[in-house]
Amino acid sequence: MEEFNILYKQIEGIIDPSLPLYSNLSNISAILNEMEDINWAGFYIVNNNELILGPFQGEVACTRIAKGKGVCGTSFLKKEAIIVDDVDKFVGHIACSTKSKSEIVVPIIKNEDVVALIDIDSPIYSRFSSKEKDFLKEVSKLISQTLF
Numbered sequence: 001m002e003e004f005n006i007l008y009k010q011i012e013g014i015i016d017p018s019l020p021l022y023s024n025l026s027n028i029s030a031i032l033n034e035m036e037d038i039n040w041a042g043f044y045i046v047n048n049n050e051l052i053l054g055p056f057q058g059e060v061a062c063t064r065i066a067k068g069k070g071v072c073g074t075s076f077l078k079k080e081a082i083i084v085d086d087v088d089k090f091v092g093h094i095a096c097s098t099k100s101k102s103e104i105v106v107p108i109i110k111n112e113d114v115v116a117l118i119d120i121d122s123p124i125y126s127r128f129s130s131k132e133k134d135f136l137k138e139v140s141k142l143i144s145q146t147l148f
């Protein structure tokens with residue numbers, strides 16, 4: 001978590017609960033996109049029990065993901081963070097960009113329900129470890145406490 005202190009502090013500093021969710025998540029996605037070797041960083045928001053594309057940095061992405069589908073829908077269903085070292089080996093992976101080789105998804109949970117997800121893709125295999133997972137879980141907790 002220590003190596004992520006600067007990013008965490010930037011996120012903490014930028015959050016303004018008086019602004020709409022999209023303003024906050026737009027800036028947070030820009031901060032997350034500062035991580036090295038990333039080609040997509042953003043959010044999916046739960047709406048009517050499906051995932052809808054939220055603010056992000058990167059290429060055009062799929063706009064709706066059903067619960068249980070792809071890495072994001074699986075994280076939504078299981079209420080768990082998921083690290084995928086090789087997206088081609090994840091059955092049902094939804095390829096928004098052929099550049100993405102590995103991925104991490106961390107749910108944002110409010111009152112035991114998933115309300116949104118953080119999704120980050122990398123053009124490098126096995127880019128994400130428990131270090132990124134721990135950091136993003138802290139970011140997720142902060143977002144849940146301040147914006148939902």
Ligand code: SME
Binds near residue numbers: 073
């Ligand atoms: N790969 C994701 C879809 C979202 S994009 O990576 C931005 C998935 O399998 O759910």
